[in-house]
Amino acid sequence: MINTNEFMAGLGKQVRFHRMKAGLTQVQLANMAGVGKTTVFDIEKGKTSVQIDSLLAVLGIVNIDIQFSGPLSMEYEKLMERENN
């Protein structure tokens, strides 16, 4: 089971690391992502209640990829392929 606090804390640190390597300030990143500076600050701080769209917008700018996979994902994909033929 995923610990939301840990997950977001880790993600926040990665965002900060990538942002700084890119030479961006929080405000610059916020503007590029189309969110408020407070949101970037909150994400880096590990806030757990940010909205997905805000987070994905920020992650997109700093080039962090998000992936999901469950035990039945492969089965699902194959099923979808079949449907599209």
Add this chain to the structure above:
Amino acid sequence: MINTNEFMAGLGKQVRFHRMKAGLTQVQLANMAGVGKTTVFDIEKGKTSVQIDSLLAVLGIVNIDIQFSGPLSMEYEKLMERENN
């Protein structure tokens, strides 16, 4: 760049697939995840403005894993390791 709509739509379908395979109704999943039934419905429908904590709670129940990785993730990890020694 990630398309938020597509991402959430895909994730929603995976959630639904996993939930049904687990033999759970939306209401049951909602109760187990500690969120409202509307939230589960919204996630499966691909709503892009749900909050991370709600989403992670639901994903945890249906055993879907979320991972993130950026071009500098490895570098960051190594840096952290060094700090902890």
Add this chain to the structure above:
DNA sequence: AGTATTTTACTGTTATGGCAGTAATACTGA
């Protein structure tokens, strides 16, 4: 077909996330 269950959709309420503005603190470089 008929019934029970589930899902979808809508509503009104409540709680809070997102936001800009601001100010104080911390950091960086000359």
Add this chain to the structure above:
DNA sequence: TCAGTATTACTGCCATAACAGTAAAATACT
């Protein structure tokens, strides 16, 4: 040290996510 920049923290407002309740539509079951 001093000045400029960035981050952190706080405030108040607004928009809306989360929620339960309800009802209709869709699905499943016998």
